[in-house]
Amino acid sequence: MWSSTVTPVWRSASASRFGISTRRTGGRRRQPSSSRLARSRGATPTAIYDPPQPGKAILIGLGAFVSFTTAVTGYFKYRERAFNLQQTADAIEQHVTAYDLAIAPYSQAEESANLERLAENVETLRVEQRKREQQLEQPHQGQHEVI
Template identity: 70%
Template sequence: MPERTTTSNTRNTTDALIKYRRDIADLRQRIKNRRFQVAGLFGTPIILALAILSWISLKVFIWLHGDMPNAIHGAFTGFTIILAIATIVQFAVEFSANSPWRDSETSVRKLKLDLELAEERRILEARRLTPSTLERQASYKERIPTEVVRLRKESRHYRRVHLLMQWLLFTSSAAISAITAWYDPPQPGKGALITLGFMVTVITAATGYFKPRERAFNLQQTADSMEQHITALDLGIAPYMQEDAKNLELFATSVEGLRVEQRKREQQLDQPHQSRQEVI
């Protein structure tokens, strides 16, 4: 009887932890969907306003004393109508009583809070049933894949920011030369050159200050190192070739060392260049 009771409790614990994992995965997907919905809700009206503003600007600055070509006029008309319909439909769906959107009128911040609470409940449930040091280390091991996912996500974010900055910098620099060679009169080439020169200066300064490339590299390197330790522990290869208790202790020590090094690298990137040289 005691063995059956223990087996039943273990099964119930496993089912509860699986349910928590499913809830966490569902919340992550809901957050992605909600971000897409919010982007459509706010992005479509903004694009609509920019399209109308561009339409008016072309008419005023280029075809003020003439007729706008029918092709351009028709393109702006169709584009504006499509955006207007999309805006109305999205707002109607968002604020409808029977909205097909699961999280309509729900902020992404609230969903993120629900996700954090669900992850915390899963960790606390695992810890409540594993009070020993060995089992707490095992629970810590289960949290590391989430940390790896977070690091990879931040790394991709900074890498995309860096690529966007570089492409804007390349495009603006090339456009400056092209406009300089193309336009003889001061306008509209002069205004475009001022704008592009401003963009090049801002992008260059932002890239040097925020260092998205270095941040992406550091985050990716830390995530790869953590994943290497997880794989080594699961396979029982060096340096995890001892007893389970010693392996988990070594794993926790190694991973915490990697996280400390990552925080130090982030602090070094946040410091001015002169301060970093003094620290080194």
């Protein structure tokens, strides 16, 4: 490809710019010294005094905080849990109000039969809530089909 005596223009130009020797020495290139590299780039004032950047640290910290809170919220699923609990509480409250007002299905004349039906309905709601809670605790299974 390239002759060993001819150095490509792009290689010699970039090498001389950074103070890198293009002469091969034992199969390895000579590494540039940091002072030569800094002087050739005109970066001496920047290298000596790099002012602290508190804004950068604040942005990094804020990004980490947002990532952490998003992960916690996604893992514990507070919104779904609260929604399910509120739904169950509303249903229980509806049954208790119907029992107090003797509205169907609690309109039988016997108090004990109404109370037994209320207990059955509330227990059914609690079991359904427990099942929904367990479903939230299971890891998310990806859908196999694409819609």
